[in-house]
Amino acid sequence: MDTSDFDASGIHKERSLDLVFKICKELGTSDERLYERGISRIQDQRYDEREADLKEALRIRKALSNYIPRAGEATLSLAPLAQGKLEECDTLRVDSLSGMEKALGKDDNESVKTGLILSALGSLRAVQNRWDESLEFHDRAWHHMRRSVGERDVYTARVAYKIAEHLIHLCHGSALGLQKDR
Structure with missing residues (x-):
């Protein structure tokens, strides 16, 4: 794989x-x-x-x-996402994050899994055109990854890339004189 x-x-x-x-x-x-x-x-x-x-x-x-939920649940939520079943995908990811926060506390430093679930939620929110929430989840994921696996880890880099996509989205909207429709 x-x-x-x-x-x-x-x-x-x-x-x-x-x-x-x-x-x-x-x-x-x-x-x-x-x-x-x-x-x-x-x-x-x-x-x-x-x-x-x-x-x-x-x-x-x-x-x-x-x-305790794990990152595999976020990965497996890709199937309903690919099928356009956004509500099912959302439920699985939100439940996973809720379970992680219940077990380890909000924004724990123990497990990269929390960061993966946060990032998955950020990506889902982008698909749903809920840009502010998407950026919030990706920002939380980035901070989490930096704390849990460090600045040079591939997971941290992937989330940094997602945040860069947000910034590009914002800049293009501003440059084109578009309303802030994030």
């Missing part, structure tokens, strides 16, 4: 996770790695299967007493 060979990645993930689930079934246990298979299925545009995996993975994780 990291080399962007999604076809090979999907095949290997399916095989690997099929083995894990077979072993879990034989042992009578559950495995939350349905998230990983869900990511593979997003790449293959198998959105209905992704949804089933996500719901089952969430059920398994929430059954554990130490449930």
Whole structure:
């Protein structure tokens, strides 16, 4: 997956996770790695299967007493976003952020996951043309990333790029004499 060979990645993930689930079934246990298979299925545009995996993975994780949302939930919300299901995407991302804030406090320094969820919410707000909220989430994500993983991390750079897009959007609107319609 990291080399962007999604076809090979999907095949290997399916095989690997099929083995894990077979072993879990034989042992009578559950495995939350349905998230990983869900990511593979997003790449293959198998959105209905992704949804089933996500719901089952969430059920398994929430059954554990130490449930904390993770960045995988923000990643898996890309499928409803790609399908234009903005409300479903929004609910998943807002719930994830709420769960992180409940578990770790608002703007924690412990987990890069919070920053990833903040950034995902910022990107969603941009798609929704809610520019002020988008910039606020990206700004929070940038500060979070700098605190949690440092200024030179790729996650910090990605969020800095999003903030630069906001600034370009603002400058183009001002240069063209447009109303502040962010």
